[in-house]
Ligand SMILES: Nc1ncnc2c1ncn2[C@@H]1O[C@H](COP(=O)(O)OP(=O)(O)OP(=O)(O)O)[C@@H](O)[C@H]1O
Ligand SMILES: CC(C)(CO)[C@@H](O)C(=O)[O-]
């Protein structure tokens with residue numbers, strides 16, 4: 371496995387591997403502090419690609435003022451070891467100066483679906499994401515790019531960008547990986563104090579019980595499910611709900627309270643963002659039409 375820090379060296383390494391006939395290139399973009407969620411993306415990339423590249427870059431332009439850019443957890447040595455254990459071929463770890471030698475005057479911006487959910491509370495966040503992901507696509511030219519469904523809105527936004535701009539890459543959404551007790555893995559989980567970590571189970575718990583309520587016919591409408599999610603999460607005194615929404619996926623159109631879950635033609639996503647002190651957690655689950663749900 372090669373650890374590469376410059377764009378020029380990365381381009382030349384990928385070109386060499388292409389000329390040697392390694393086949394499709396798979397990219398897993400990350401911000402590092404890798405965990406089993408990232409490892410599952412690397413394994414999927416390994417299955418589908420001859421060359422697996424992961425990027426580790428805490429992208430300053432997707433953080434707002436007062437967010438955690440400076441304190442975002444970092445552990446390069448551990449990350450490199452984990453990537454190697456998953457059979458990754460190239461780890462790209464650029465410095466901020468390498469990706470942004472001058473402040474970027476060009477931004478990629480997806481409209482509408484970035485103004486709700488995480489986009490509402492983190493203005494400019496998705497412009498930062500789509501801009502850096504476009505840069506990575508231009509540098510690496512991957513055939514496949516792998517993204518986790520934990521960041522479901524990010525998947526919808528990137529798929530929209532790829533369609534709108536005719537980018538020659540296939541986006542592969544990958545399932546959410548959870549701790550044994552249900553908490554979705556996230557680099558930011560390390561911020562949680564023990565009591566917050568315990569109470570953070572209300573996110574996955576509310577999604578799981580909502581799905582059970584739909585399957586058992588106890589919650590038939592979107593309004594009932596919204597009420598269930600809010601009531602369940604509010605049992606945790608430390609939880610501060612930022613949003614608990616139901617929307618069509620991947621279009622991200624909010625569904626009305628009167629919408630009956632069994633009548634839908636397209637999947638509906640239950641999407642949550644909840645703060646515990648200074649830690650903001652997200653989670654979600656898809657309800658498949660007519661079936662009544664997947665498992666959390
Ligand atoms: N639990 C998970 N299951 C599946 N994919 C995940 C999981 N956590 C993160 N990912 C995916 O890994 C990729 C890189 O995400 P990132 O490095 O931001 O990790 P993260 O744990 O989500 O960090 P943070 O909590 O700070 O957002 C994204 O596509 C993200 O959706
Ligand atoms: C896709 C990404 C690596 C872009 O910085 C980031 O938003 C993330 O880690 O999900």
Ligand code: BAL
Nearest residue numbers: 401432433495521524
């Ligand atoms: N996983 C999304 C990256 C971020 O929170 O900035």
